[in-house]
Amino acid sequence: MDSAIDWLHAVGWSVHVGGAVTMEFILRYAQRTMPPSQVAEVCKRSGMRYRWFALAALLVVGATGGLMVLRLDDAELAARPGSPELSLGDAYGRTLLLLSLLWCGLVASVSAMAFWAHPAQRRRSSPGMTREEIQVERERVGRAIKIMDRILKSELILSVVALGVGASLSAGGLV
Amino acid sequence: MWASGDELNAFLQVVYGFLHDISIAVYIGGAIAMEYVLGPAQSSIPPAQSQVMGQKTANRFLWLVWGSLGVIIVTAVLRLEGLGHISWSTSFLGDTMGLSKDYGLTVWVMLFLWCVLVANGLVMTFYLRPRLAGRLKAGTTTAGVQASMQVKMEAAKWVGRITKADIIIALVIALFGASLKWGGFIPSPF
Numbered sequence: 001m002d003s004a005i006d007w008l009h010a011v012g013w014s015v016h017v018g019g020a021v022t023m024e025f026i027l028r029y030a031q032r033t034m035p036p037s038q039v040a041e042v043c044k045r046s047g048m049r050y051r052w053f054a055l056a057a058l059l060v061v062g063a064t065g066g067l068m069v070l071r072l073d074d075a076e077l078a079a080r081p082g083s084p085e086l087s088l089g090d091a092y093g094r095t096l097l098l099l100s101l102l103w104c105g106l107v108a109s110v111s112a113m114a115f116w117a118h119p120a121q122r123r124r125s126s127p128g129m130t131r132e133e134i135q136v137e138r139e140r141v142g143r144a145i146k147i148m149d150r151i152l153k154s155e156l157i158l159s160v161v162a163l164g165v166g167a168s169l170s171a172g173g174l175v
Numbered sequence: 176m177w178a179s180g181d182e183l184n185a186f187l188q189v190v191y192g193f194l195h196d197i198s199i200a201v202y203i204g205g206a207i208a209m210e211y212v213l214g215p216a217q218s219s220i221p222p223a224q225s226q227v228m229g230q231k232t233a234n235r236f237l238w239l240v241w242g243s244l245g246v247i248i249v250t251a252v253l254r255l256e257g258l259g260h261i262s263w264s265t266s267f268l269g270d271t272m273g274l275s276k277d278y279g280l281t282v283w284v285m286l287f288l289w290c291v292l293v294a295n296g297l298v299m300t301f302y303l304r305p306r307l308a309g310r311l312k313a314g315t316t317t318a319g320v321q322a323s324m325q326v327k328m329e330a331a332k333w334v335g336r337i338t339k340a341d342i343i344i345a346l347v348i349a350l351f352g353a354s355l356k357w358g359g360f361i362p363s364p365f
Contacts, residue, residue: 006356015207018203025235026208049215163193163200168193
């Protein structure tokens with residue numbers, strides 16, 4: 001049971017971090033040689049799937065992380081290097097709190113992407129639109145793509161920091 | 176800077192753990208994102224552009240794959256050494272690393288599966304990718320164009336199959352890795 005929870009936790013982080021790395025270092029690289037209209041199309045399509053993958057992965061990370069903390073017992077903690085304690089008076093407890101805050105930050109950024117930045121990329125067009133209106137709409141979509149890029153970058157940085165903070169728990173915590 | 180050698184070792188173990196985790200995340204998450212996020216997005220643009228995008232994303236992803244596989248094995252060895260399961264000074268393998276122990280058997284199965292991932296990576300890099308990227312020479316006959324298309328479609332099919340297999344294998348490795356904390360997943364029959 002504990003192995004399954006640990007595994008799900010690791011897979012959740014993997015899908016989230018690996019997805020963010022792929023979007024940043026692979027998709028962005030491939031987009032450099034694409035015409036803007038196709039960049040918008042690929043951004044829209046990939047973002048549509050990625051936002052749900054990322055959100056589901058984070059929810060799995062949160063649920064399994066919570067379960068892992070609930071299943072910790074004092075004897076198991078005492079057997080670890082440095083005999084960490086689950087309290088804010090100990091580095092282990094403070095690191096867990098920081099990790100929870102980072103997770104909340106990630107959920108907030110992915111939610112912003114899923115429910116605000118990505119839907120804003122949808123181009124509104126109608127046959128009666130003037131040239132100026134079309135130009136304004138193009139600029140608005142361009143801004144939405146930039147916002148989405150910034151969210152993706154901040155999400156990648158946050159998730160890599162969270163992985164580092166999580167890795168420090170095996171040595172008793174970082175903070 | 177470090178109060179004692181133990182503190183330095185503890186810090187290094189955290190660094191190895193972080194690098195190991197991030198490499199696994201890049202491998203598994205990257206493969207899932209390539210297959211289920213970028214793949215479908217690629218099919219939404221014209222075929223010629225889609226092929227260019229496919230080549231660019233796959234070439235870049237292969238760099239990440241090889242980097243991850245390399246970091247995974249190096250940090251795995253360093254972590255096993257830090258945990259006292261292997262040693263550079265005395266006999267290389269500790270008592271826990273024997274096939275008669277659940278822990279050792281699980282580690283060896285993980286190593287075998289890592290080798291399968293490396294073999295799949297070699298097939299993709301040196302056999303399938305060149306076939307996908309192959310260009311037609313001027314004056315190629317219609318039959319030649321059709322044959323080349325057939326080769327490319329077959330190669331693309333195999334890339335898809337191998338990527339899916341790699342995702343499953345990597346997830347199994349992650350499961351075995353998670354079980355090591357509890358002494359290993361595979362009960363030793365020896």
